Structure formats: structure tokens, C-alpha cells
Amino acid sequence: MGVQCLFAPARAADEPTEADVTRQAILYDAAAPTGGNPKGDLNLVVFFDYNCPYCKRSEPDLLRLVKTDGKIRLVYKDWPILTPASIKAAQWALAAKYQGRYDDxxxxxxxxxxxxxxxxxxxxxxxxxGLDMDRLDADLQTHAGDITTLLRRNLAQADSLGLQGTPAYIVGEYRVTSALTYDKFKHVASDARARQAKP
Structure with a gap:
């Protein structure tokens, strides 16, 4: 399990640009889907691809941690790097957000x-x-520019963090570049909280 500390100081920004790789944009991009507790005391960012079997293997343990912990803010970074179908899948998921169905x-x-x-x-x-596919297709067309910008921003952020593949996680101030089990997620989350608590 590779765990490293990261992040330069945040800068104040308005709307993140396509190439915005600041801490603020990585953690609080309003265009990025989120889950868990929106007021949680720990950010957990997941970079994933819908064609990544390791992402899929870790997903139940990740969601279990978010649910049982109750104080984690989960940030999804669609990072379609494996196949052309991965790109279409990410576009569909992000278009689903406009009907409030990203999670589904x-x-x-x-x-x-x-x-x-x-x-x-x-x-x-x-x-x-059960998504409204007519609306999804319409939203994908209407918001194509915003979705493409977000995917390019996610790619730039992954590059800035030195990520080599999926899955990759940012847990507090730590970068984790391997699939995790529930116990390992818990351990990293505990370490990340301990680090945040230091003056």
C-alpha cells in the first residue's frame, strides 16, 4: 500500500478552470459529484474508471467506511483512462447528475x-x-462542454498528484495508490485524522 503526504497550500479561486490543480479545486470542485457527509471532518477523494476491476473490488469497502464512519465527505473524480468506453461511461454518469441520479x-x-x-x-x-434516458441524453448534449471541462480537470489533477492508475485515493492529506480493504481504509482514515489534529 503506497501512502504519501501531499498538497501545496490552497489558493483562493472562483470557478475552477480546466487546468486547476489547486487543493481547493481537488477537494471542493462544485462540479464534482460528492457523497457521504457534506459537513464531514475528513475528505476522501476517489479517482476511478468504470472499467477498473480494482476500483470495483474496493468500492463496497469504500462505501462501507463512508457509511459506518458517518463523518467522511466523499468526492468522486471520474477519471476515464482505460478504454474509450470508459469515457462514455463517465460522460453518462456526469450527465445523470443533472437529474439527481449520479449515484444510481x-x-x-x-x-x-x-x-x-x-x-x-x-x-x-x-x-x-431506472434513469430517464431521454433526459440523460439531452443533458449530455446540453452540458457537453461542462462535462468535458470537468473530465479534463480531473485528468490534470491526477497528473499533478503523480497518479499512475486507478484506483487512487486522497484521504485527508494522504495519497493512496492501491486498492484497499475496509480495514485498510479505516487505518488510513484514522491516520489522516490524527495528522489533521496536529497543530
Whole structure:
């Protein structure tokens, strides 16, 4: 398990740009979907790809930690780097956010086992999850520029953090570059909180 400390000081910013790699943009990008406790005392950022089997393996333990801990703010960074279908999946998930269904689209695609999942199988999973597909397609077209900007920003942020692949996690001030079990997530979260508590 590779755990390293990171982050330069934050700078004040308005709306993050396509290339904004500041701490503020990584943790508090208003365009990035979030979960968990919005007022949590610990930020946990996950960089993932819908075709990453290791992301899928860690996802239940990640969500278990967020639920049982109760004080973690989860930030999703769609980082489609594995296949062209990964890009389409990320676009669909982010378009689903406009109908308040990002979590449903995300869960549906993360539940598909394996890697190199074709686009049509991912789309069927979203349909099965009950999303309004006409609205999703319309939102994807209407918000294409914003979605593309967010995906490019996520890529720039991953590059700035030296990430090499998925999954990758930012837990408080730590970067973790491997899939984790529930116990390891708990351990890193505890260490991150202890570090935050230091003056």
C-alpha cells in the first residue's frame, strides 16, 4: 500500500478552470459529484474508471467506511483512462447528475463485473437503474462542454498528484495508490485524522 503526504497550500479561486490543480479545486470542485457527509471532518477523494476491476473490488469497502464512519465527505473524480468506453461511461454518469441520479448511474456501472465493458452493456445497466434516458441524453448534449471541462480537470489533477492508475485515493492529506480493504481504509482514515489534529 503506497501512502504519501501531499498538497501545496490552497489558493483562493472562483470557478475552477480546466487546468486547476489547486487543493481547493481537488477537494471542493462544485462540479464534482460528492457523497457521504457534506459537513464531514475528513475528505476522501476517489479517482476511478468504470472499467477498473480494482476500483470495483474496493468500492463496497469504500462505501462501507463512508457509511459506518458517518463523518467522511466523499468526492468522486471520474477519471476515464482505460478504454474509450470508459469515457462514455463517465460522460453518462456526469450527465445523470443533472437529474439527481449520479449515484444510481455510478452504482449501476460499478456493479458490472470485469473490465473492458462495452458501451451498450453500461447503457443497459443505467436503463435498468431506472434513469430517464431521454433526459440523460439531452443533458449530455446540453452540458457537453461542462462535462468535458470537468473530465479534463480531473485528468490534470491526477497528473499533478503523480497518479499512475486507478484506483487512487486522497484521504485527508494522504495519497493512496492501491486498492484497499475496509480495514485498510479505516487505518488510513484514522491516520489522516490524527495528522489533521496536529497543530
Amino acid at each position: 448511474a455510478h452504482a449501476a456501472m460499478m456493479a458490472i463485473p470485469g473490465s473492458k465493458i462495452p458501451e451498450d452493456q453500461m447503457r443497459r445497466a443505467i436503463v435498468t437503474a
